[in-house]
Amino acid sequence: MDSLITAAARALAAGDPLGALNRVALRDDAPALALRGIAMAQLGDLVRAKALLRRAARAFGPKEAMARARCVVAEAEIALVSRDLGWPAKVLDAARATLETHGDHANAAHARNLEVRRLLLIGRLDEAERQLAGLDPALLPPAAKAAHALALAGIAIRRLHTAAARAALVRAGEAARQAGIPGLAAEVESASGVLDMPAARLIARGEERPLRLAEVEALLASGAFVVDACRHVVRDAGTVVSLATRPVLFALARALAEAWPGDVSRDVLVARAFRAKHADESHRARLRVEAGRLRVALRALADVTATKRGFALAPRHAAEIVVLAPPVDEPHGAVLAFLADGEAWSSSALAIALDASPRTAQRALDQLAAAGKVQSFGRGRALRWMTPPVPGFPTTLLLPGPLPSD
Template identity: 80%
Template sequence: MDSLITAAAQALAAGDPLGALKRVALRDDAPALALRGIAMAQLGDLVRAKTLLRRAARGFGPREAVARARCVVAEAEIALASRDLGWPAKALEAARATLDAHGDLVNAAHARYLEIRRLLLIGRLDEAERALAELDPAPFPPASRAAHELVVAGVAMRRLRTETARAALARAKHAARLACIPALAAEVESASLLLNTPAARLIESGNERLLLLEDVEALQASKALVVDACRHLVRDPRAVVSLARRPVLFALARALGEAWPQDVPRATLVALAFRGKHADESHRARLRVEVGRLRTAIRTLAGVSATSRGFVLVPRRASEVVVLARPVEEQHAAVLAFLADGESWSSSALALALGASQRTVQRALDQLAATAKVQSFGLGRARRWMTPPVGGFTTTLLLPAPLPSG
């Protein structure tokens, strides 16, 4: 490489995109196009960056496989930043294999981190953890070590391991300081804030209070029977029962959990579970059926006893019953939680992350747009959605992972 290309690459590595552009802005050879593309990505012009990187990849000759692979990795990072979760993962995997085979271990590891971050976004934590366990960050430069620790912290927060997350973020902060890249330091700081902002609400005997992520972790380890409205399950220290695929049963369980130790009138349960204004005989018959199904589903955790006016939850081992809910609850809250990260999302990416159909997500977005809670820009397949973040609350850490199909 000539001196200008080397200097531009060094400027980009130091987080100085304008310095890089000063050296290669007027050049159209493949290395210069690649560096211009990365610089434009750092400056936030992702569309222009993608175009430049594709031109660079076409410009490299057949013997420049490593350079082409680096372009693929850079384009994958742009796709991740723009929440284009449908980009071909196999292309990134092939690029990573090429870099690994040619000894470019740093960029190969970066490609692997991009794969893991994508897995985190779509809720595939088991796969993300397995991939992360295969990486050793010790030989890598500070910027790559910071990226590694950010991914470790991201997995730990979603697994409710706050001490592990804090330790990883401390290492990330140190590595970012050594890297001297302001944008990287800002990313670490932003991730650290998640540990100090409310992640959920605790509802207990009619009272509510906000919980930090470490409080949620402590609650999961307590002896209480927890009706988890974030992940749609019921748990105690010995067992977990998921009701994610049974919304009526979960609605009944939550109502009983919020009222405990009191009972809930039958009319109230009918209104919550079936949206019926009046509990006629058909509603009461259906309620008896659904309560019977709930008894069967959670029989190892609690019983559901009939009272003169309704039903009451009777825990088998726990001494108390609490409900864990999101900090802010409203219709289409899961869609808003993803959009609250401040990035622009396509409806297809949201559907993939939520494990829902694209049409369902599009209907939700249209309803949110009608009330000015989200806004869109672009047309057709280029249309993106975003909203300002909800101040003072975490977003997707406690959302349920997408359910497996079939």
Template identity: 75%
Template structure:
């Protein structure tokens, strides 16, 4: 490899894309195209970067498998940043195997970190953790070590292990300082802000107040009866009952918990759970059925007793009953939560991340667009959706459950 290519590669490793371009901007050989593509990606021109990397991959000869694999890894990173979750993951894994077979362990580890970041983005935490176990952080170069620790912190935050997340963020910061890449340090600082930003609201006895992540974690260890409207579950000690696919039961549980220790009228329950403005006997019969189903779901956690005025929640462990709610509640909140990361998303990527049908997501985006809450640009497969940062969505940590199918 000639001196200009070597110097450009070193500039990119330092996070200096302009320095790299000064050395290879006028060259069209395969190596120069690849370096130009990576430089353009660092500068934010992802469309041009993708085109240059594809050209580089084609320009490398059949005996240059490692170089082509490196281009594929770079393409995968661009796809991840641009939220193209339909990009072929098998191609990345194949490139990683090729790099490992040829002794390029640093780029193979980079490919693995991209897989981890993608799994974290779509909420597949167990798979992400299994991939992390395959890597030895002490053997990674500082930039990769920082990225890996950011992923570890992200998983810990999603699992509400905040002390573990702080330790991982500290390791990420130290590695970023060793790398000497300002953008990486900024990314770690932004991630650290999440822990000290209110993430949810606690509603108890008719009053609401914001909670930090550490307070949410502590709440779950107290044995308090919690209707978790962020993740659509009911918690009590180590028992967790999912109501993610039972929106009526979740609405009933939340209404009863918000009114605790008092009772809730049948009319209010009908309005909150069914949207019934004028209840008739059929609505009352349905309410009795759904209350019976909720009793069965919460068996062991709480009783629901009938009162002269309606129904009352009675936690079994003589604990308080509270509701954990998102800071911002509105229709299609899950879509807004993902768009609030500042990146441009395709509807297909949102469908993958939300585990919802593409048509359901598309309808949500159309309604949000009509309300002026999101904007689109591009056409066809290049169509992307963005929104200004939405207050109340500091992370994807407490995302609402999947969108209702329809």
């Protein structure tokens, strides 16, 4: 490797893409193409970066398996940033194995971290933890150590383990400072800010207030009867009942919980559950049926009782009933939560992350676009969707993945 390639590689490792391009911008040999591709990725020109990396992978000879594997890892990172969640994970796994075989443990660890970040985006927390279990952070360079700690913090945040998340972010910050990469330090700072942002709203006895993540964790551990509108479950200290596939029952449960300790009139329940402007006898009959179904679903946690005016909820074990609601109530809140990261998403990637059909994801995007809440650019397969970050709208409680107690 000549001196210019070495200097360009060091510039990229230090987060200086322009310095790297000054050394290799006019060269078309395989190492220079790879470094140019990584530099363009750092500058945000992902399309050009992907093309350069693919040219580099083809230009490396058959005996340069490690160099080709590094190109694959770089392309996988571009795919992750581009939210191309359908990018073949087996290709990245094969590249990681090649790097480990050739002793490039730093880039192998980076490849594993990329896979962990993809798993976090689609809510597969158990798989992400298994991937991280194979890494010893003590053996990693500072930048990889910071990425490892960020991944651990991401898992802890999504599991609502805020103390573990803070500890991991402290380690990530120390490693980022040792690495001396401003972009990495900014990523750690941004992740740390999530812990201090409103993550949900508490609705109780007719009043509501924002909750930070640690307060959400404390609420769920308190033993209160919680109607969780972030995950569409009802829980108390020992039992969790999912109503994610029964929207009418959940709408009734939430309405009753918001009114506790009072009751809710039949007309209001009909409007909330069936979206009917005027309640007639057919609506009232259906309400009686759905109230009976809710009574059966929640029999281990609470009783749904009929009153003169309507219905009321009475907990069996808990002393209080509260509602845990998202920071912003939106018909397609989960889609907005993913787009709030500021990245450009394809509809297919959103469908993967939401565990929904492509048609469902596209329908939600079309409705949000009609309301002016998201915007698209590009055409065909290159069509992407994004929205400016919404203040106070973190994705923590909306990303897929149940809590350990679910």
